[in-house]
Amino acid sequence: MERMNVRVVDVRKSYGRREVLRGACLDVPRGTLMGVVGENGAGKSTLLRIISGQLRPDAGSVHRYGRVGYCPQHPVLNDVLTVDQHLRYFQVAYDLSTLSPAEELLETLGFAASRRCRVAELSGGTRQKLNLTLALMHDPPTVVLDEPYQGFDWDTYLRFWQLAERLRDQGRSVVVVSHLAHDADRFDRLGQLAGGRIDIRADISDGVRDGAR
Numbered sequence: 001m002e003r004m005n006v007r008v009v010d011v012r013k014s015y016g017r018r019e020v021l022r023g024a025c026l027d028v029p030r031g032t033l034m035g036v037v038g039e040n041g042a043g044k045s046t047l048l049r050i051i052s053g054q055l056r057p058d059a060g061s062v063h064r065y066g067r068v069g070y071c072p073q074h075p076v077l078n079d080v081l082t083v084d085q086h087l088r089y090f091q092v093a094y095d096l097s098t099l100s101p102a103e104e105l106l107e108t109l110g111f112a113a114s115r116r117c118r119v120a121e122l123s124g125g126t127r128q129k130l131n132l133t134l135a136l137m138h139d140p141p142t143v144v145l146d147e148p149y150q151g152f153d154w155d156t157y158l159r160f161w162q163l164a165e166r167l168r169d170q171g172r173s174v175v176v177v178s179h180l181a182h183d184a185d186r187f188d189r190l191g192q193l194a195g196g197r198i199d200i201r202a203d204i205s206d207g208v209r210d211g212a213r
């Protein structure tokens with residue numbers, strides 16, 4: 001039986017009278033690269049915030065096995081701090097003995113030269129690289145990434161996918177919100193959010209096509 005890192009069961013979430021999630025279910029097995037797609041406003045970011053624990057559902061439950069690394073759609077960074085200061089801040093927050101994994105991410109994403117720059121001086125793409133690094137540097141078993149490659153140049157975009165595939169191959173669960181139709185082939189599974197529920201559209205990993213939930 002597949003072992004799940006995340007189980008979302010019948011989750012509901014409204015903002016005022018606007019019902020965004022209406023009984024959403026999602027299982028994310030270990031070693032899976034899962035895409036989440038849907039129209040603007042379908043509730044993708046809301047779902048990821050709930051999976052990360054940042055937002056409480058009104059009803060339903062979320063089961064997480066181990067820590068979740070969350071890369072929000074809009075970077076939450078402090079303009080006056082440098083890249084290095086962010087890394088040290090999160091090193092303490094995550095209780096890490098070493099910054100080696102973070103330094104490796106800086107190299108992989110190609111922004112090691114910006115270490116001493118304040119966030120206010122960084123380009124949008126480089127801020128996003130830092131946003132992604134902060135989500136991954138503690139090597140959690142699950143990562144949920146909300147449009148993580150916004151502003152990336154082509155080489156960095158390709159390196160992002162190599163990184164995501166490596167995490168998947170190491171047994172991590174990787175959930176990526178995507179707007180790009182041509183990304184669909186990169187995923188093992190694709191969840192489409194519509195009407196507040198998630199349909200699993202394809203299961204490339206074992207050739208089984210899951211039914212709609």
Ligand SMILES: Nc1ncnc2c1ncn2[C@@H]1O[C@H](COP(=O)(O)OP(=O)(O)OP(=O)(O)O)[C@@H](O)[C@H]1O
Nearest residue numbers: 015018020038039040041042043044045046047073
């Ligand atoms: N804090 C909030 N307060 C009120 N309404 C909100 C809040 N956050 C999101 N919404 C609304 O909930 C709906 C779903 O938003 P959400 O950001 O989850 O969608 P999304 O699928 O990620 O959209 P996009 O593709 O545009 O990023 C939208 O109608 C949005 O306006």
